[in-house]
Amino acid sequence: MKQKAGPREASAEQVIKDIRRATRKHHSAEDKIRIVLDGLRREESIAALCRREGIAESLYYSWSKEFLEAGKKRLAGDTARAATSDEVKVLRRETRDLKEVVAEQALELRLLKKSMIGHGGDEE
Numbered sequence: 001m002k003q004k005a006g007p008r009e010a011s012a013e014q015v016i017k018d019i020r021r022a023t024r025k026h027h028s029a030e031d032k033i034r035i036v037l038d039g040l041r042r043e044e045s046i047a048a049l050c051r052r053e054g055i056a057e058s059l060y061y062s063w064s065k066e067f068l069e070a071g072k073k074r075l076a077g078d079t080a081r082a083a084t085s086d087e088v089k090v091l092r093r094e095t096r097d098l099k100e101v102v103a104e105q106a107l108e109l110r111l112l113k114k115s116m117i118g119h120g121g122d123e124e
Helices: 007-023 029-041 046-053 057-076 085-118
Strands: none
Touching: 029 046, 029 057, 046 057
16 A cells, blocks of 8 residues: 655655756757757657767657748738847837826826915816
């Protein structure tokens, strides 16, 4: 009969999982594309490619599926184009400018209301 893991064992397992998660290698998009394209060229087996890159075969196939699906959607025109960093900068600048205009108008409105109250206008 198997005994249940005690709280000490469970926390040790959690610590191990946390360490593995924290030390997991993160691959850039460029690395993923390069690896998937290497696999599609079939110059070496997928198993050999994965050993060389230090990844699980299941991870390679997951990336490959995502890569091909994204390509299919892009060719079909289903995806929106991502904004370039320059476009993002322009949009952020416009947003900041618009927020400043709104703040100025809110201040002017408050001052106008106060001046109307001071000159015998109706109070709110």
